[in-house]
Amino acid sequence: MQKENKTPKECLEKLLPVQDALDVLKGKWKIQIISVLIYYEECGFKQLQDNVKGITPKMLSKELKELEINLMVTRQVSETRPVTVRYQITEYGKSVTPVIKALYYWGEQHRESIKASMRKERG
């Protein structure tokens, strides 16, 4: 990200998109929801709630709204009886996969590093 011919200020400006990405992905549930939707392609509310362990309907609803605003998922209502709602991952939503992978590989390494340093501290 940094090149010697850039000022710190220029580098910091580059961080705006990074913060945007982090905003979209932040929180306890978003990546889980995205992953479930990538897995199933399409889900109802209940099915999502069952697959994202521990999430309350309130949080699920809130997170889905944010994901919809960010074009990650679509929401389709069928006026049946009772109404059925389908959440779908968008192609765009799938495009975060490389980001999740980068987080995964680094996170995995990180776990090992932390474990190793804890062993060292104990002697």
Place this chain on the structure above:
Amino acid sequence: MQKENKTPKECLEKLLPVQDALDVLKGKWKIQIISVLIYYEECGFKQLQDNVKGITPKMLSKELKELEINLMVTRQVSETRPVTVRYQITEYGKSVTPVIKALYYWGEQHRESIKASMRKERG
């Protein structure tokens, strides 16, 4: 991340490292601090505060502690008068660069997508 021969449960277990990575990077300041330290290799407290615009000493101190725990930075105190403290990015800290890059590229795309969809909504 998902393969057809994996259950949703197995996929969700894979998400633990992702959450770990997100935890290390989360908050308003961590990536900025890391970026400044990658740029300078080494900084004093004041120098950091000057380069991370708007951060208070309290937050800077707190974030640095967390980054130290996660082995991203080291803290070296010289018993001079007055004491000088140097924060250094670790090699390990530099290893998040691919993650930041992934976040950057996706975040940049994301800005464009959101902008485009807002233009569309306005007509």
Place this chain on the structure above:
DNA sequence: CAGAATCCGGTCAGATACTG
């Protein structure tokens, strides 16, 4: 210089209950 201490408002997120 390099922080710690204190105070405070805002948001996050969980539990529970309720609606059409």
Place this chain on the structure above:
DNA sequence: CAGTATCTGACCGGATTCTG
């Protein structure tokens, strides 16, 4: 089924002041 409403405690993060 697909959510909403309300209450609550925990935590985040800023402002200000103080210390060695």
